[in-house]
Amino acid sequence: MQLTDPDLVTPSLVVDRKRLADNAERLRRRFSDHPVKLRTHLKTVKALEPAHMAMPSERGPAAVSTLREAEVFGRAGVTDLMYAVGIAPQKLERVVALRYEGIDLKIIADNSAAADAIGAAARRHGTGIPTLIELDVDGHRSGVAHGDADALLEVARTLYENDCLEGVMTHAGESYALSDSRSLAKAAEEERRGTVSMAGILEEAGMRCATVSIGSTPTAFSLADTAGITEIRAGVYLFFDLCQAGIGVCGIEDIALSVLATVIGHQRDKGWTIIDAGWMALSTDRSTKDQAVDQYLGLVCDVDGMPIDDLVVVRANQEHGIVATRPGSGATMAELPVGTRLRILPNHACATAAQHERYSVVDDGLEIAATWERFGGW
Amino acid sequence: MQLTDPDLVTPSLVVDRKRLADNAERLRRRFSDHPVKLRTHLKTVKALEPAHMAMPSERGPAAVSTLREAEVFGRAGVTDLMYAVGIAPQKLERVVALRYEGIDLKIIADNSAAADAIGAAARRHGTGIPTLIELDVDGHRSGVAHGDADALLEVARTLYENDCLEGVMTHAGESYALSDSRSLAKAAEEERRGTVSMAGILEEAGMRCATVSIGSTPTAFSLADTAGITEIRAGVYLFFDLCQAGIGVCGIEDIALSVLATVIGHQRDKGWTIIDAGWMALSTDRSTKDQAVDQYLGLVCDVDGMPIDDLVVVRANQEHGIVATRPGSGATMAELPVGTRLRILPNHACATAAQHERYSVVDDGLEIAATWERFGGW
Numbered sequence: 087m088q089l090t091d092p093d094l095v096t097p098s099l100v101v102d103r104k105r106l107a108d109n110a111e112r113l114r115r116r117f118s119d120h121p122v123k124l125r126t127h128l129k130t131v132k133a134l135e136p137a138h139m140a141m142p143s144e145r146g147p148a149a150v151s152t153l154r155e156a157e158v159f160g161r162a163g164v165t166d167l168m169y170a171v172g173i174a175p176q177k178l179e180r181v182v183a184l185r186y187e188g189i190d191l192k193i194i195a196d197n198s199a200a201a202d203a204i205g206a207a208a209r210r211h212g213t214g215i216p217t218l219i220e221l222d223v224d225g226h227r228s229g230v231a232h233g234d235a236d237a238l239l240e241v242a243r244t245l246y247e248n249d250c251l252e253g254v255m256t257h258a259g260e261s262y263a264l265s266d267s268r269s270l271a272k273a274a275e276e277e278r279r280g281t282v283s284m285a286g287i288l289e290e291a292g293m294r295c296a297t298v299s300i301g302s303t304p305t306a307f308s309l310a311d312t313a314g315i316t317e318i319r320a321g322v323y324l325f326f327d328l329c330q331a332g333i334g335v336c337g338i339e340d341i342a343l344s345v346l347a348t349v350i351g352h353q354r355d356k357g358w359t360i361i362d363a364g365w366m367a368l369s370t371d372r373s374t375k376d377q378a379v380d381q382y383l384g385l386v387c388d389v390d391g392m393p394i395d396d397l398v399v400v401r402a403n404q405e406h407g408i409v410a411t412r413p414g415s416g417a418t419m420a421e422l423p424v425g426t427r428l429r430i431l432p433n434h435a436c437a438t439a440a441q442h443e444r445y446s447v448v449d450d451g452l453e454i455a456a457t458w459e460r461f462g463g464w
Numbered sequence: 465m466q467l468t469d470p471d472l473v474t475p476s477l478v479v480d481r482k483r484l485a486d487n488a489e490r491l492r493r494r495f496s497d498h499p500v501k502l503r504t505h506l507k508t509v510k511a512l513e514p515a516h517m518a519m520p521s522e523r524g525p526a527a528v529s530t531l532r533e534a535e536v537f538g539r540a541g542v543t544d545l546m547y548a549v550g551i552a553p554q555k556l557e558r559v560v561a562l563r564y565e566g567i568d569l570k571i572i573a574d575n576s577a578a579a580d581a582i583g584a585a586a587r588r589h590g591t592g593i594p595t596l597i598e599l600d601v602d603g604h605r606s607g608v609a610h611g612d613a614d615a616l617l618e619v620a621r622t623l624y625e626n627d628c629l630e631g632v633m634t635h636a637g638e639s640y641a642l643s644d645s646r647s648l649a650k651a652a653e654e655e656r657r658g659t660v661s662m663a664g665i666l667e668e669a670g671m672r673c674a675t676v677s678i679g680s681t682p683t684a685f686s687l688a689d690t691a692g693i694t695e696i697r698a699g700v701y702l703f704f705d706l707c708q709a710g711i712g713v714c715g716i717e718d719i720a721l722s723v724l725a726t727v728i729g730h731q732r733d734k735g736w737t738i739i740d741a742g743w744m745a746l747s748t749d750r751s752t753k754d755q756a757v758d759q760y761l762g763l764v765c766d767v768d769g770m771p772i773d774d775l776v777v778v779r780a781n782q783e784h785g786i787v788a789t790r791p792g793s794g795a796t797m798a799e800l801p802v803g804t805r806l807r808i809l810p811n812h813a814c815a816t817a818a819q820h821e822r823y824s825v826v827d828d829g830l831e832i833a834a835t836w837e838r839f840g841g842w
Binding site for chain 1: 553574747749750784786802803818
């Protein structure tokens with residue numbers, strides 16, 4: 087079947103396998119001479135086939151954002167996993183159950199209450215639960231504050247005494263707000279240095295950090311020196327998206343994900359073309375809103391995947407997208423008759439992919455070569 | 465199981481069945497003395513049990529926003545259906561196939577290209593495909609422009625000649641931007657009058673409108689006079705949400721939907737409590753952004769569903785929500801230890817529900833009385 091086939095349901099999620107393979111290879115090559123593991127974050131793809139294209143082995147390593155992902159990927163053989171969201175005490179029994187299944191699931195924590203609960207679960211089950219202490223290097227979100235040795239050591243000691251201390255990890259999420267290579271390189275180096283120095287505090291206190299893990303797609307593509315770290319995590323790079331293009335770590339032509347849509351009408355006096363992909367298919371993500379080029383709810387391409395100049399989805403309802411020229415661009419609206427197939431590039435691949443149950447896979451053309459099932463839930 | 469049970473996975477979608485029943489009853493009662501059908505839009509609930517609570521009969525009537533919904537609900541016996549998104553010509557074969565299954569699926573169109581395709585499909589199959597002409601009464605989205613009799617008659621004649629003209633329909637989507645009862649009543653009356661006058665143009669031309677359908681939750685709750693219309697459509701009223709509360713058609717205490725989440729950490733110097741519900745569970749919908757009270761990504765309640773003053777989800781990543789007091793409110797952050805269960809009221813119930821696979825059903829308490837499976841896709 088081709089993307090132009092009337093029987094193909096729209097909206098549909100399309101992935102260009104060639105671009106995906108190139109994106110995977112680009113990050114792999116970047117660190118091929120460094121003694122670090124690349125731990126792909128599978129929250130973006132949530133499907134086995136693209137995961138296997140990214141990982142060095144069937145076993146991983148990989149990161150996940152939900153225990154459902156740990157279950158599905160773990161039971162499919164991806165056993166070297168990190169659940170990279172601070173653990174809720176209530177989830178520990180499920181973590182231990184997955185570990186008993188032979189899945190080497192590591193967890194993260196940034197506070198004493200969580201560490202106490204992890205220690206108690208480890209004692210209850212008579213087995214360590216490998217835990218990384220989450221560090222905050224850029225004020226983005228969670229993590230023990232950089233330089234707060236007391237907080238770090240308090241969490242670490244509880245884990246260490248219960249045979250649960252695996253190492254430290256950070257996510258330099260503030261890098262998403264950057265857009266020049268110099269700032270990105272600086273953010274990446276600060277992420278590395280901050281993480282290594284906090285690991286050093288633990289080592290000095292006699293607690294070994296087997297794993298020193300950092301990562302975000304922008305910093306992973308901007309890091310020069312890997313001294314002191316053992317692994318790098320990234321996920322969205324497999325698909326890339328308009329937000330990453332705005333940051334500058336990829337080009338529009340590298341984006342491997344798009345939403346196939348069909349024109350269903352026009353409001354010509356307003357310059358609107360209406361498509362059957364609304365926020366249900368695109369998500370309402372507006373990650374490019376504060377970037378130099380606002381892509382609104384997505385950049386419109388023809389069915390071959392070539393961007394149509396300054397054509398964006400300006401508004402969306404549940405199952406309607408309103409396509410128009412980018413406000414202020416002065417561009418002329420292309421004539422797109424009812425029935426025309428279009429492809430919309432996403433602002434944020436993780437959010438757009440999450441709206442769909444499967445991928446239609448193409449290899450740099452219109453022919454659908456495969457279908458990959460996605461999963462969701464927690 | 466209770467909402468406080470450690471084994472209950474968070475984030476989870478919770479629906480309060482008592483509130484849902486009350487909301488359904490409120491709209492039913494509103495039109496019980498009027499000679500109009502209430503056609504519930506099932507795009508919000510996407511599950512059979514709440515659909516049955518809203519519809520007067522197992523057969524419907526109901527509206528859907530995707531052909532997948534038409535298939536699932538239709539095959540479950542909800543056979544009086546309107547697919548309320550302008551038809552793409554490519555979808556007509558699937559529509560006809562569903563009609564051959566005995567599902568009385570009606571479609572909508574607002575342009576000649578679509579009408580031509582519908583006429584051709586009807587001739588090809590030797591059977592009418594009941595179609596409503598979509599009208600634009602408020603400039604919101606799709607539809608033949610109000611007063612454009614030529615465009616209306618052109619679309620209508622093609623449908624009529626092919627035994628496909630069922631009537632007219634509108635959706636007064638601009639009502640979502642209103643917030644006082646006077647403006648809402650005016651918008652509802654304009655929706656009604658505009659639709660009835662366009663139906664009159666068809667009647668004068670000798671083409672009967674069996675169905676004159678209007679609707680949106682805000683206008684359905686604001687309409688006084690139903691003269692000339694045969695049915696009213698609404699969907700989000702079954703759950704209501706913060707956006708509808710901001711518009712003024714419900715109270716916060718009527719909202720039947722929430723996302724159960726667990727506290728996983730804090731950044732106390734910033735006044736942040738971090739929960740395990742990010743945009744994957746809440747959606748990134750910001751419908752209340754321009755209302756008098758900005759609810760950010762959702763209003764935070766305790767596990768019993770009581771709002772905690774001025775506590776909102778100020779930011780979200782994929783699986784992290786950052787809870788803080790509403791900026792500018794001057795409120796003091798409540799102490800919410802790691803492991804605390806919270807419930808987040810959604811800005812937009814359709815968008816939040818769409819992120820989940822099932823509902824945990826409570827009856828105005830903590831006990832989970834049932835689980836309802838949702839579906840998605842196209």
